Amino acid sequence: METGVIPVDDLDGPFDLQSTVESGQSYLWSRLDGKMYTTDDAHGGQAWYETVVPPLDGVSDEQAVVRVRQVDDRIEWESTTDAVPILTHLLRLDDDLTEITADAPDEPLFDRAFEQYRGMRLVRDPPFACLVSFICSAQMRVSRIHGMQQRLAAEYGESVEFDGRTYQAFPTPEALAARTEAELRDLSLGYRAPYVQRTAEMVAGGEADPADAVGREYEAAREYLTQFVGVGDKVADCVLLFSLGYLEAIPLDTWIRTAIEEYYPDCEQGTYAETSRAIRERFGGEYAGYVQTYVFHYLRNGGE
Structure with a gap:
């Protein structure tokens, strides 16, 4: 077994493991305590999470078992191999989250979501x-x-x-x-x-x-x-x-369509493609998918 620690202070911006892996982005992790997805308002926990990771192009040539938890400002891991590049890839630890959230449009809804789930990152699943x-x-x-x-x-x-x-x-x-x-x-x-x-x-x-x-x-x-x-x-x-790194993508699910109806009705354009273009621009373009994920998790858990 290999073990290690990634200090959160070494990352560009905050990090929250629980909201990252339990916010409806990924279904490939499990909690060691068996309580995965039993808490809707997921953030700030210290549980162990585990997954089996296939070989990843440019990251790892071998299959790996990875366990990870966050205790305060430490990301602790155990694995069959060096898990730092794997976790960096899967949990987007290489993103500059401070810059991404700072560059988002100045909208009260976004600010509330960013504050509630500070440190949530997108995933990069196989x-x-x-x-x-x-x-x-x-x-x-x-x-x-x-x-x-x-x-x-x-x-x-x-x-x-x-x-x-x-x-x-x-x-x-x-x-x-x-x-x-x-x-x-x-x-x-x-x-x-x-x-x-x-x-x-x-x-x-x-x-x-x-x-x-x-x-x-x-x-x-x-x-x-x-x-x-x-x-x-x-x-x-x-x-x-x-999975594929298109951070501008905005899945138009029930919660985002609710946000469009209640907050941004001018973005409803009748078709998926046109509505997608409009809400993508409203959510900031290049990193619109990041904003979407915060809004999704915030609204789904009764944020408004």
Whole structure:
């Protein structure tokens, strides 16, 4: 086992682990105490979180088990390998959060959200797992989405031994492509089961890969992702924002549409594409997805 500490003071801006991994961005982490997504208003906790991370291009060549917690201004980690580059990638510890929030438009709603969840960062999840997670997200509470991903890992993921325990990695595209719709329905995926199975087939067979969206202009990248079965504009925006580094992406979910209706009605343009452009500009353009995530977490937890 390797262990280490990342001082929060070494980062550009604040950091809050709990709000980062329990704010509806990622469903690939679990809490060691079993209480993942049992608290809606997630921030400021000191629980251990754990995940199995696949090889990441330009970051790590090997699969790794990573455990992490935050105690005050210390990010403590345990892993099968040096976890600093992995955590830096997954939790966007390399972002200048001070600059990002300072550059946001001067809006009282944004200021309240930034203050409530100070230090929340976006995540950078592995693309295939992120894609499957958000295919499963339609009309679901975050706790149920998380449960689906954990069942998929438990049933079809590779077993990894670490520190006397057995962990389950998220299934590969090949593993999910080999499943039947009925098998996936048995894991409570419901009508999403054929979407997950067919999308896994597309990736496993080389027909398409979510990572291939990277490098395209933002709206072209969103269009590319909609070729996957069960992926519309909103799910595509989630993958762009929470995996592929398109920080301008704003998924137009229920909470953001509520914000548009109550605070920014002039941004409602009738279509997803036009409304997306309008609210993206209102939320600051380049880092609009950061602002969106704060507003989403704030409003979802009764901030207004």
